[in-house]
Amino acid sequence: MKIGFDISQTGSLKAGCGYFADSLIRALADLDSENEYILYPHFGTTFWDPNGEKNTIKINKPNMERKRIGRDIETAFAFWENIGVDSEERLGTPDVIHANNFYCPSGLKRARVVYTLYDLNFLDNPDLTTEENRSNCFGGVFTAAVSADFIVAISQYSLKRFLEIYPHYPKERTGVVHLGSRFCSTDQMNILGDTVSGLESEKFWLSVCTLEPRKNLRRLLRAFREYLNLTADPHPLVLAGGKGWMEGDLENFIGELGLNDHVRLTGYVSDEKLCWLYQNCFSFIYPSLYEGFGLPVLEAMGFGAAVITSNTTSLPEIAGNAAHYVDPLSEKSMIEGLLRIEKEKDYRKKLGEKAQLRAKQFSFEKTAYAVLRIYRQVLRLAKFAPKNCRKR
Amino acid sequence: MALIAVDMTPVLPGGMNGGAKILAIELLKSFHETALQERFLLLTASWNHEDLAFLDSSNMRRICVLKGHEPTPKASHVRYPGRLYRAMGKIRNHLKRTIQKRPPMKKSLAAQNVNLLFCPFTAPTYTEVDIPTVSVIHDLQHRELPHFFSPHEIGLRDNFIADLKRKADRIICVSEHVRKTVLKHLETSPAITHTVPTSIQTRLSRPEMKKQTACLRTLGIHQRPYMFYPANFWPHKNHAMLLTAYGMFLSRHPDSPIDLVFTGALDGREEMIKHAVIKMGLEKRVHFLGFVPHHELEAVWYGCEFLIFPSLYEGFGIPVLEAMSIGKPVLCSNLTALPEVAGDAAVYFDPRKPEEMVYCIEEIARNAPLKKALVDKGRIRANGYRLSDMTLGYLEIFRMAMAGLRMTTSKISGIFEDGWMGERTDIFYAPGPPERVLEIKLEAPPWLPARQIKIRLNDGKKTLQKIGLRRGRESIIRQVLPGKQGHVSLSMNPTFCPSDHGIGEDFRALSVICCGCWMITPPKKKISLF
Numbered sequence: 001m002k003i004g005f006d007i008s009q010t011g012s013l014k015a016g017c018g019y020f021a022d023s024l025i026r027a028l029a030d031l032d033s034e035n036e037y038i039l040y041p042h043f044g045t046t047f048w049d050p051n052g053e054k055n056t057i058k059i060n061k062p063n064m065e066r067k068r069i070g071r072d073i074e075t076a077f078a079f080w081e082n083i084g085v086d087s088e089e090r091l092g093t094p095d096v097i098h099a100n101n102f103y104c105p106s107g108l109k110r111a112r113v114v115y116t117l118y119d120l121n122f123l124d125n126p127d128l129t130t131e132e133n134r135s136n137c138f139g140g141v142f143t144a145a146v147s148a149d150f151i152v153a154i155s156q157y158s159l160k161r162f163l164e165i166y167p168h169y170p171k172e173r174t175g176v177v178h179l180g181s182r183f184c185s186t187d188q189m190n191i192l193g194d195t196v197s198g199l200e201s202e203k204f205w206l207s208v209c210t211l212e213p214r215k216n217l218r219r220l221l222r223a224f225r226e227y228l229n230l231t232a233d234p235h236p237l238v239l240a241g242g243k244g245w246m247e248g249d250l251e252n253f254i255g256e257l258g259l260n261d262h263v264r265l266t267g268y269v270s271d272e273k274l275c276w277l278y279q280n281c282f283s284f285i286y287p288s289l290y291e292g293f294g295l296p297v298l299e300a301m302g303f304g305a306a307v308i309t310s311n312t313t314s315l316p317e318i319a320g321n322a323a324h325y326v327d328p329l330s331e332k333s334m335i336e337g338l339l340r341i342e343k344e345k346d347y348r349k350k351l352g353e354k355a356q357l358r359a360k361q362f363s364f365e366k367t368a369y370a371v372l373r374i375y376r377q378v379l380r381l382a383k384f385a386p387k388n389c390r391k392r
Numbered sequence: 393m394a395l396i397a398v399d400m401t402p403v404l405p406g407g408m409n410g411g412a413k414i415l416a417i418e419l420l421k422s423f424h425e426t427a428l429q430e431r432f433l434l435l436t437a438s439w440n441h442e443d444l445a446f447l448d449s450s451n452m453r454r455i456c457v458l459k460g461h462e463p464t465p466k467a468s469h470v471r472y473p474g475r476l477y478r479a480m481g482k483i484r485n486h487l488k489r490t491i492q493k494r495p496p497m498k499k500s501l502a503a504q505n506v507n508l509l510f511c512p513f514t515a516p517t518y519t520e521v522d523i524p525t526v527s528v529i530h531d532l533q534h535r536e537l538p539h540f541f542s543p544h545e546i547g548l549r550d551n552f553i554a555d556l557k558r559k560a561d562r563i564i565c566v567s568e569h570v571r572k573t574v575l576k577h578l579e580t581s582p583a584i585t586h587t588v589p590t591s592i593q594t595r596l597s598r599p600e601m602k603k604q605t606a607c608l609r610t611l612g613i614h615q616r617p618y619m620f621y622p623a624n625f626w627p628h629k630n631h632a633m634l635l636t637a638y639g640m641f642l643s644r645h646p647d648s649p650i651d652l653v654f655t656g657a658l659d660g661r662e663e664m665i666k667h668a669v670i671k672m673g674l675e676k677r678v679h680f681l682g683f684v685p686h687h688e689l690e691a692v693w694y695g696c697e698f699l700i701f702p703s704l705y706e707g708f709g710i711p712v713l714e715a716m717s718i719g720k721p722v723l724c725s726n727l728t729a730l731p732e733v734a735g736d737a738a739v740y741f742d743p744r745k746p747e748e749m750v751y752c753i754e755e756i757a758r759n760a761p762l763k764k765a766l767v768d769k770g771r772i773r774a775n776g777y778r779l780s781d782m783t784l785g786y787l788e789i790f791r792m793a794m795a796g797l798r799m800t801t802s803k804i805s806g807i808f809e810d811g812w813m814g815e816r817t818d819i820f821y822a823p824g825p826p827e828r829v830l831e832i833k834l835e836a837p838p839w840l841p842a843r844q845i846k847i848r849l850n851d852g853k854k855t856l857q858k859i860g861l862r863r864g865r866e867s868i869i870r871q872v873l874p875g876k877q878g879h880v881s882l883s884m885n886p887t888f889c890p891s892d893h894g895i896g897e898d899f900r901a902l903s904v905i906c907c908g909c910w911m912i913t914p915p916k917k918k919i920s921l922f
């Protein structure tokens with residue numbers, strides 16, 4: 001079996017899609033020496049990393065080959081826009097193509113398209129993203145709904161939403177694979193990590209996310225402001241993550257709340273620093289409005305952090321009984337959560353233990369096995385054609 | 393009695409121009425009937441000259457000013473293998489350049505005693521120095537939703553609206569929404585930026601029952617009730633989201649008889665939507681009628697249950713008033729100009745949320761009093777938009793433009809926003825003190841394909857200056873101008889197309905860069921024109 005695999009977002013400054021593709025292909029490389037893989041550093045007509053060729057993941061294994069499509073953005077986009085008879089040859093004649101960046105190729109006659117479905121936030125909360133991103137995400141998911149041969153969702157929640165919106169799509173062509181933490185292997189866990197200057201172990205709250213409206217940071221910050229008034233021994237809040245969109249003036253907002261001394265924006269942090277932050281935080285807080293999975297929650301759980309997170313979307317599916325849940329629309333609920341974790345030492349300790357136990361259930365090795373099964377399954381299925389759909 | 397030239401050269405066959413063409417034609421028909429003291433000269437192109445013959449009348453005649461190929465829309469749906477695709481790109485570029493290089497008219501508008509130039513398709517292509525220009529702006533979509541446009545298209549559109557700002561004496565916006573975006577993005581003076589709502593919904597009249605039934609039968613949509621979406625298959629029209637919502641609706645209400653009917657120019661972009669309809673198992677329920685002639689359109693309109701209008705961007709939204717005027721309920725998007733036009737007479741949804749759309753369709757299907765209320769309110773709303781008011785509004789603005797003929801500021805046109813010049817740049821200068829100097833600073837980058845660009849400064853009668861600008865050099869042209877108003881032009885030769893040389897997707901025909909253009913009046917007043 002020959003598998004074409006989209007690694008377009010695995011370059012520097014990875015976010016959700018990039019981490020998924022990166023971790024999955026590493027795990028596949030570890031367990032599969034039999035099948036051939038063709039990795040595409042550029043993929044689709046909506047995303048372009050000018051340094052993609054240089055910075056995307058490289059795996060030194062005989063069955064992993066990289067294939068460059070197009071010299072530059074124009075030729076690359078033109079290729080994907082005009083998929084025709086000779087395109088599959090240029091792609092290396094893969095049996096399966098796995099799309100990981102929201103774009104979905106259409107018009108492939110031979111290769112089966114497996115599409116990673118992250119979330120449908122762009123439909124449920126269009127105002128939480130940019131219009132361009134909304135439009136690209138919708139275009140990709142719509143194309144997938146009418147032409148992908150298999151949909152791999154990263155949570156039951158995302159798949160359920162997808163099937164509500166596209167009831168025509170055959171259920172037997174869908175599956176769920178959860179993510180794993182990339183920090184789960186023991187050698188990584190044993191790294192002490194880089195300390196972050198000015199922070200004391202067990203003396204700070206942590207949140208890790210790209211700074212964008214979906215992460216609900218303004219409400220968290222307002223709640224945090226209130227919490228400071230109610231506690232005698234306040235810990236600072238560390239927000240670790242790169243700049244996303246529509247939160248350009250978050251720093252001003254922090255200043256207006258008078259939180260300059262209590263909130264620290266680290267920007268995009270290295271994995272070493274991130275390890276240290278997870279390991280040493282007092283508690284991890286993630287009151288996101290909407291997730292397809294919620295990887296930072298799982299990562300924090302893996303380090304045994306007590307997690308406060310939202311009771312909505314995919315988050316309960318991931319954190320199970322091992323987190324303190326809050327209503328992400330209620331500042332009161334968040335303040336209560338912060339105070340309870342701070343005051344009840346046993347509760348916090350127990351959450352941490354449960355979290356570490358639960359996190360063990362997730363791994364990219366498992367994910368990779370499931371994905372391999374899906375590749376084999378999709379090859380047994382015919383290409384997705386109208387006759388597979390329900391007629392109305 | 394004034395002679396008004398109307399630039400109709402952008403008219404394409406069928407429905408490819410969208411609402412702009414409908415507005416232009418309805419306006420001209422109305423001018424013919426009501427503007428008896430004016431005469432109209434329609435500037436046409438060889439590909440539309442004959443199609444516009446029906447407008448000939450006592451106060452309206454045509455003159456073909458542009459000969460050549462009809463501009464072809466980018467055929468993005470056609471799938472070519474890579475190499476062929478690139479070759480096709482070169483041919484397209486060539487075509488585009490031919491289109492952009494318009495030969496000057498044989499006889500100037502001034503020589504034909506034209507008093508005003510009216511540009512219903514925005515671009516003030518045929519502006520002349522002594523003739524006031526009025527342009528219509530239908531939308532600034534490329535500024536509001538730039539991701540639907542290629543960088544090349546954005547460049548072109550930006551260039552022509554910048555050109556418009558320099559040349560138009562009056563700008564007519566089709567809605568308050570458009571006017572606001574024009575004031576925001578173009579920063580034109582509010583005093584010359586007007587709103588005249590597009591009030592042409594009365595063009596629909598009820599066909600005879602028998603004819604209508606026959607027509608719907610021919611179109612294959614007579615068996616079931618249907619909702620109607622008239623729109624070209626442009627990305628902002630959001631067809632995919634409507635299909636998403638319709639698929640959800642039918643799965644929740646499998647027994648619902650309501651079908652979905654699309655009209656709109658079929659230029660290939662609908663292929664993706666047709667493919668989706670089949671994959672969604674909806675091919676028996678979704679009907680693609682293509683561009684339909686007027687009498688069929690009337691039958692489709694009168695036959696429908698309601699209008700569904702999920703567009704992400706409308707400068708106005710003519711179909712909304714059309715539906716209201718014939719007593720059909722309107723379910724529409726709450727974005728851009730639509731709430732302004734539909735007022736309280738529509739049910740609104742966020743066109744980015746399929747579930748809201750489904751909810752509206754469910755409401756209209758089960759809630760008869762709502763349906764009746766929408767119809768009643770809709771008729772009242774549509775009656776507020778009168779064709780006669782619109783016509784008078786346009787004529788009044790024409791008069792204002794003609795009355796304010798005297799040019800008070802000097803203008804330059806033919807320079808792209810980024811400073812690049814094409815093969816010709818015009819400078820129209822206002823009256824001023826004698827002995828003033830026009831100064832233009834030009835630069836030829838060292839990587840130009842041609843070693844030298846020949847530049848000629850001309851005042852319309854004779855050549856004033858000739859220079860050769862070598863690549864890698866700069867040059868300043870100085871020209872003493874007389875006190876009265878006038879016009880000079882710069883012509884540059886040769887030009888090159890960056891995309892032919894592998895420099896991005898830039899299809900413009902370029903010559904040299906203008907670093908600045910000033911009018912220097914003694915003793916030391918310096919006004920920058922660019």
